[in-house]
Amino acid sequence: YERLLRRAKSEDLSEVSGIGCLYQCGTDKLGRPVIVFIGKWFKFTEINLDKALLYLIYLLDPLVRGDYVILYFHTITDTINHPSLAWIRQVYDVLEYKYKKNLKAFYIVHPTLWTKIMTWWFTTFMAPQIKHKVHSVPGVEYLYDIIDPDQLEIPAYITEHDMTINGIRYYKPGSAAS
Numbered sequence: 458y459e460r461l462l463r464r465a466k467s468e469d470l471s472e473v474s475g476i477g478c479l480y481q482c483g484t485d486k487l488g489r490p491v492i493v494f495i496g497k498w499f500k501f502t503e504i505n506l507d508k509a510l511l512y513l514i515y516l517l518d519p520l521v522r523g524d525y526v527i528l529y530f531h532t533i534t535d536t537i538n539h540p541s542l543a544w545i546r547q548v549y550d551v552l553e554y555k556y557k558k559n560l561k562a563f564y565i566v567h568p569t570l571w572t573k574i575m576t577w578w579f580t581t582f583m584a585p586q587i588k589h590k591v592h593s594v595p596g597v598e599y600l601y602d603i604i605d606p607d608q609l610e611i612p613a614y615i616t617e618h619d620m621t622i623n624g625i626r627y628y629k630p631g632s633a634a635s
Contacts, residue, residue: 465515473512483608
């Protein structure tokens with residue numbers, strides 16, 4: 458891990474960072490950093506996976522010293538965006554214990570049946586210690602219980618898709634209908 462961290466700090470990772478599929482966006486209601494992963498923009502078959510891992514380490518290493526949350530948007534993804542379970546397992550194995558321990562929640566927004574099956578498989582057989590941290594949510598507004606909308610920076614296509622499938626204001630967190 459230390460060797461990868463040194464490489465992450467010294468190599469040019471602009472080809473991966475420029476994609477915009479992984480970034481920090483604000484904090485949740487408990488003050489924890491929120492990491493966003495946009496599945497549609499992660500072209501698994503076209504990206505340099507070594508550099509993708511290095512960028513993940515570069516971005517997360519300073520944040521995982523404390524608690525953090527990940528939001529994965531599976532909105533309008535295709536098979537080109539689905540990494541192999543072998544690669545996901547490799548990443549999981551490379552990351553130090555602090556990544557797993559300090560991850561407080563992993564939200565999958567707009568999951569498909571494929572995502573649910575793969576998540577179940579991974580958290581049951583490959584990483585059972587994080588199973589209770591993984592949550593599937595059908596829409597963006599379900600996240601508002603944990604993160605204020607003004608802290609959430611996501612591409613417009615996600616919000617547009619969300620309104621198309623769920624309608625406008627379909628969920629009112631923490632309040633009764635008026």
